[in-house]
Amino acid sequence: MTKPSSKHFVFYADDDPDDLQLVRDSFQHYAQDVELITYSDGGEALGFFMNYSDEQPLPCLIILDINMPVINGKDLLVKLRQIEKFRSVPVVLFTTSTQPMDMIFAKKYNAGFVTKPLNVKQMETIIDQFIDHCTDEVQKLIRKLH
Amino acid sequence: MTQNEFRLLPQAEQLDLLYTMGVFIGKRKQDNISILLFQLDSFYAEVHYQKHRCFASYILCSRSTDLLEPYLEQIELEDLVY
Numbered sequence: 001m002t003k004p005s006s007k008h009f010v011f012y013a014d015d016d017p018d019d020l021q022l023v024r025d026s027f028q029h030y031a032q033d034v035e036l037i038t039y040s041d042g043g044e045a046l047g048f049f050m051n052y053s054d055e056q057p058l059p060c061l062i063i064l065d066i067n068m069p070v071i072n073g074k075d076l077l078v079k080l081r082q083i084e085k086f087r088s089v090p091v092v093l094f095t096t097s098t099q100p101m102d103m104i105f106a107k108k109y110n111a112g113f114v115t116k117p118l119n120v121k122q123m124e125t126i127i128d129q130f131i132d133h134c135t136d137e138v139q140k141l142i143r144k145l146h
Numbered sequence: 147m148t149q150n151e152f153r154l155l156p157q158a159e160q161l162d163l164l165y166t167m168g169v170f171i172g173k174r175k176q177d178n179i180s181i182l183l184f185q186l187d188s189f190y191a192e193v194h195y196q197k198h199r200c201f202a203s204y205i206l207c208s209r210s211t212d213l214l215e216p217y218l219e220q221i222e223l224e225d226l227v228y
Binding site: 016018019021022025096097098115117118119120121122123 | 158161162164165168169170173180182193195198199200201202
């Protein structure tokens with residue numbers, strides 16, 4: 001796991017190193033304002049969320065892969081919504097799945113649903129979709145500067 | 147879209163079509179290389195990547211269900227019921 005700093009930060013849990021790298025590379029463009037903190041499975045991410053102190057600023061976005069070992073992204077989303085401080089933090093389920101059931105699940109737990117890209121070009125659009133899920137204030141700040 | 151029409155498209159257009167219209171079936175790794183299988187209309191398309199998932203190396207198309215074989219264990223029957 002990488003460590004948070006004073007920037008706006010995005011948490012991303014995914015067990016696929018290729019996907020982690022793809023998203024990491026894409027967020028480099030916003031590195032001045034946004035720090036991406038990554039976890040390699042759902043258990044590692046949940047452990048971090050459970051011990052999250054009230055002094056730490058909340059992330060502007062949490063991105064969860066669905067198919068992860070230890071705890072999958074859907075179960076992690078449910079657990080996250082049970083933690084008071086994370087109840088209204090923007091969350092996106094990020095998956096290769098196109099199952100309508102997964103989309104309905106995301107909506108039920110007030111989360112977005114973004115399908116993983118198949119190449120770098122598509123990833124550019126997806127970063128925009130991620131930012132769309134942040135609060136208006138964060139969106140303005142990030143987009144104003146880029 | 148037929149398999150032959152798909153094959154004639156540039157790779158970027160093939161990937162856009164799979165992204166917007168394809169049904170994702172499964173993902174597997176072979177020698178640390180990601181391989182993704184989609185169904186598009188009446189055929190299957192398997193995307194083979196280079197070292198990372200940023201750049202596709204080639205796309206294998208087939209109407210044969212043989213392409214499904216390595217993914218069968220991943221297919222969730224529960225999802226197909228709904």
